[in-house]
Amino acid sequence: MPTATKTGARKRVGLTALSPLTAWLTRPLASFHLLLAVFGLLTVFGLVMVLSASSVDSFNKDGSSYSVFSKQVMYCIAGLVLFYAALRVPVKLMRRYSLILLTICLGLLALVLTPLGTKLNGAQSWFVIAGVSFQPVEFAKVSFALWGAHVLVTKRGLMNQYRHLLVPVVPAALLMFTLVMLQPDLGSTITLFLVLLALLWFAGAPLRLFLMALLGAATAGVTLAMVADYRMARITAFLDPMADPTGNGFQARQALFALADGGLFGRGLGQGWSKWQYLPNVHNDFIFAVIGEELGFVGCAIVLALYGTTAYVGMRIAFRNTDPWIRLVSATLTTFLVGQAVINIGYVVGLLPTTGLPLPLISSGGSSVVTSMLVFGLLANFARHEPEAIAALRSLGPGRVGKLLRLPTPAPYRPPAKRRPARPTPRSRPGAKGSGAAATRRGGGDTRARGARSGPGSRAQTRGGHR
Template identity: 75%
Template sequence: MPTASKTTAAPPKRAPGRGPGRGLFAPVTAWLTRPLASFHLLLAVFGLLTVFGLVMVLSASSVDSYSQAGTSYSVFGRQVLYCLVGLVLFYLALCIPVRLIRRYSMALLGVCLAMLALVLTPLGEEINGARSWFSLGGISVQPVEFAKIAFALWGAHVLVTKRGLLGQYRHLLVPVVPAALLMFALVMLQPDLGSTITLFIVLLGLLWFVGAPMRLFAVLALGGVTGTLALAVIEDYRMARLTVFLDPSADPTGNGYQSMQALYALADGGLFGQGLGQGWSKWQYLPYAHNDFIFAVIGEELGFLGCAVVLGLFALTAYVGMRIARRNTDPWIRIVAATLTLWTVSQAVINMGYVVGMLPITGLPLPLISSGGSSVVSSMLVFGLLANFARHEPEAIAALRSLGPGRVGRLLRLPTPDPYRPPAKRRPARPSTPPSRPATKASGAKATRRGTGKARAQGARSGPGSRAQTRGGHR
């Protein structure tokens, strides 16, 4: 008997752009599509940066602490205390409703401006030639760190409130730019050029993310560079920093000593480093090893790989911060999240840039890693705000309201966020009826004749039946 021929099905064609390596990232891509992925990713980055910073502060400050206090844990103990205070502010920023933060942003800015003015009085403490701190029971507080956050919150509130008028320069620039200039002046009276630069970055972030025209940024950039050069020329120590940046080896034992020692520490680290706690730069070779130049200690003890981990963590911070801003629908949250992310990452880039010799020394700390009270507390406050904004993504709100708070929410007793409701559009006001003019004698007579004529016409149309009914009604 003839056998039926078997037909073999053709193999399915591979979809274009779906290579074999695409499957390696499938679990990561699937995880990032979850509603609370931004929130959990931010918590992970925050925890890693905090723990890494504490470990490196302990390693970088042990020698200095022992030589000054007789114990290797004095600086580390203060850093742990600062982290505990920062965790409290992190939790408060995570729990407070967003509408309250926006409502009281003006009050927060007013308090910060008052603190910036008071620090210039004898109430402030002068450290390293700058009157920038308040000393409270042995703990120093630098108000400019919190003024940056308050300015971002208030500036975004003003720009969102006036978003229908931002096509006009006077509404775009006033009152945000005058308030920024006032803060610049108060900070430069301390003087603190590094903090002024970061405040300028916050201003640029606000204007950029609200959609200001590009020509405005060209003018601001020109003014910023001109102002920085002018401030550098009028002070000898700033001019020395600029000269050292151009040629650190010109004065290796004087003004270029710190920059050269940082480069030596990074060179000694190599690829894998000398080992945690085994670096030599902290033995009084590198000034401020646990503050401004802790990145050099990281490079010396953990090598290029340790520096790459720090770079990766801040790159991940930039990604998750911008992701939170992009996925939110509230315009105020979008601007604040993007601006705070830009400020945090830019400060990290500036710190690492002057350690490796690519930027002039500004004295800005590395967020969450350098030792210091105000810096680590304000950085934790920023991460708390970003975490709060992450829970206000539309998909996150829907998941939290339908499925419950989840394990992290139950553990931290976090409130369920409210959905974003855009402000109701105002209806155009209806034109009011113009007042009637007082009737004159002529107009009154005309109206009387007009009314009499109308009554006669209606009587003629109604006919005799109508008049009979009327008479009947009178009877």
């Protein structure tokens, strides 16, 4: 068989293999269903790994292997409530009250610095109510994305002017950075900075602005590292983990050992050694090391594929929507969620300094899990607002998932009406008859009135009568 014929046959086979997936992705609600599938898989996978990673620590502290796991289940239930609320709330309502949400979050960030806040793990960034702790900064990230997108979309015709592009979004961000660093919490400040960069990037800010922002962030990072010994120790441990293998570099070193011990297929679920006090915070910040140890490279690849799919479907939702606010919020929230996962995995595998950020939907921790579920609920809501999805839902009905969840039919996006510029007052040519001030006073008002009532033709005739 000729080479060209073989190549054509291979292409046809490849297209045939991809055609079912391509056909499914062309469905109106493909983004919505794909996002629900990824959300469910990440939630279940996270619960299984939290149970495996926390069993030893839970038994040593509470006498039960399920204490951390049971708390994680309760947090997931609370997160599912927020997921469902975000899925049902009208988009116009989110945008209208985004400023109120941001103001509440700023108030909580200031309030947590008072004696009402609780200091845990060296940072006063928690509220503890009836034994349940939460971080207000996690919800501040989402509210800042909603409000920042509202401001930038409202000013989208003035984005070429720096004073409209930066004010008031950047001053509000700097205020949040200051409140969070007073706790202090550098990891949350980094994610807030990531939200700000995503807002400006997808709003169309010029590239030189990002170069200045990154330069300023690098300068601020070096300064903050120099004024705090523990931050400098993290940077030193990142640059040379073996310089202090039993001190500052212990966590990074043990995480690499756990990943190396897993190999291709891992030691088996629940069979890892790192959770036996060999790796601190194994069910929080370093749970990816347990995944690599117990499930191997295959388990790590599955996690990366799930977050990669999250990035794809989030950007797909952003690009397929026509509402500019939904487009900007979807892209920003997707960048924030996937960016936090990249940072967490990056410092576990030794590519970034340790920052203490959890792995979304997988690490144990109430605020992180609840906020991640809230973000997925918002993205799912935005997926149902794609023009093709709205047309299908309004013509064919809510579908199985919509009926099961009793979801309302989304309203189509209607762009705001453009204001017509006011018509200028007709002026007579200099030197023409009746062009004096008396003639203008006598006939100007009547001429404009008749022109407005009768249209351009009558206005031309009126002008002829004056002449």
